[in-house]
Amino acid sequence: xxxxYDGADALMAAITGEPLPEAARADAEFMAGHRAAVADVALLxxxxxxxxxxxxAPLAGAHSPVTAPSRPRAPRPARPVRRGRALRIALGSLxxxxxxxxxxxxxxxxxxxxxxxxxxxxxxxxxxxxxGPGEADRRSGDGPPxxxxxxxxxxxxxxxxxxxxxxxxxxxxxxxxxLTVTRRYKPxxxxxxxxxxxxxxxxxxxxxxxxVLVEVARGTDDASRWxxxxxxxxxxxxxxxxxxxxxxxxxxPSDGST
Numbered sequence: 148x149x150x151x152y153d154g155a156d157a158l159m160a161a162i163t164g165e166p167l168p169e170a171a172r173a174d175a176e177f178m179a180g181h182r183a184a185v186a187d188v189a190l191l192x193x194x195x196x197x198x199x200x201x202x203x204a205p206l207a208g209a210h211s212p213v214t215a216p217s218r219p220r221a222p223r224p225a226r227p228v229r230r231g232r233a234l235r236i237a238l239g240s241l242x243x244x245x246x247x248x249x250x251x252x253x254x255x256x257x258x259x260x261x262x263x264x265x266x267x268x269x270x271x272x273x274x275x276x277x278x279g280p281g282e283a284d285r286r287s288g289d290g291p292p293x294x295x296x297x298x299x300x301x302x303x304x305x306x307x308x309x310x311x312x313x314x315x316x317x318x319x320x321x322x323x324x325x326l327t328v329t330r331r332y333k334p335x336x337x338x339x340x341x342x343x344x345x346x347x348x349x350x351x352x353x354x355x356x357x358x359v360l361v362e363v364a365r366g367t368d369d370a371s372r373w374x375x376x377x378x379x380x381x382x383x384x385x386x387x388x389x390x391x392x393x394x395x396x397x398x399x400p401s402d403g404s405t
Contacts, residue, residue, distance in 0.1 A: 157181040161188050170291045173382060288349060288373035292386040300394035302401060303371070305363040306332040306387060307341060308380060311353045321346045324353055324370075326361065332387055333394075343370045351375045360384060365401060 157177055160167055161184035171177050293299040300306065309326035316322050325342045343363050345352070353359050353375050360380045362372040374383040 158184045161185040174291050175289065288345075288370060289351065289375070289379055289383070290372075292383075296386050296390035297393040297397045298399070299362075300333065300387065300390055301397040302364055302399040303333055303362050304365040305334075305341060305343070305361070307337075308332075308358070308360045308384070309341070311355050311357050311359055312340060313355060314353065317344075319347060321349065322352075324359070324361075326359060329358075332391055342368075343373075344368045345370055345373070360387075365399065 157180035160171075160181055167178075167181065171181075307326065307328045308330040309328040312325045312327045314322050314324055322345050323342055324345060325340055327340050328337070331337065343361055346369065349370075351373075353373065357375055358377055358380055360374045360383050361370050363369070364371045372383070374380045
């Protein structure tokens with residue numbers, strides 16, 4: 148999901164070269180967009196620099212020493228001057244084309260970034276209205292902490308950590324993940340194994356034996372968030388532990404419970 152951090156999106160961060168905040172570095176989709184923007188901006192700068200070098204370089208033979216002719220010669224037309232002038236005009240035109248391409252390229256990046264943000268906001272809004280994960284959420288399971296962690300946990304029916312016992316493909320309809328629970332957040336008690344669903348193409352895709360932290364919202368079996376691997380589990384555990392107590396006194400809009 149495209150996002151902004153400290154007022155800067157992926158494109159602006161690539162243009163200004165400012166260091167990214169920790170939350171942005173933890174957002175895989177943001178970092179992918181940032182890397183693409185950095186590559187595009189670097190290419191545009193390289194092209195403009197090459198054109199500038201060509202325009203600044205003297206024409207070949209423009210400053211070569213003049214020797215006295217050994218015998219009189221008929222005057223020659225000033226073709227080199229015309230050729231030089233034509234070459235500079237051509238290079239100037241090329242520079243203008245590259246500059247326009249650079250502007251168009253940056254405009255494309257801005258448009259794509261804005262469109263991605265708008266689509267993400269639309270998906271998030273639909274998810275909030277239904278009280279469950281949207282299509283984008285069901286395909287991308289990890290990212291920065293939610294804007295309201297206590298409310299998010301209040302609307303979860305299951306939040307646990309565990310080891311993947313098995314992955315059961317559902318014939319083009321995603322997969323069913325069976326988890327052997329090692330740590331519970333919500334509810335406090337339950338069976339030794341739990342299961343949740345992931346949509347087809349969900350990323351990251353848990354594999355057998357991996358350490359996973361999962362959230363499942365009320366009224367569904369689809370995971371709304373899942374973190375894979377020790378580092379990402381630890382990052383999500385931090386905000387969950389901090390918000391868990393307050394979530395017990397927060398009402399979930401979908402059912403009005405406390």
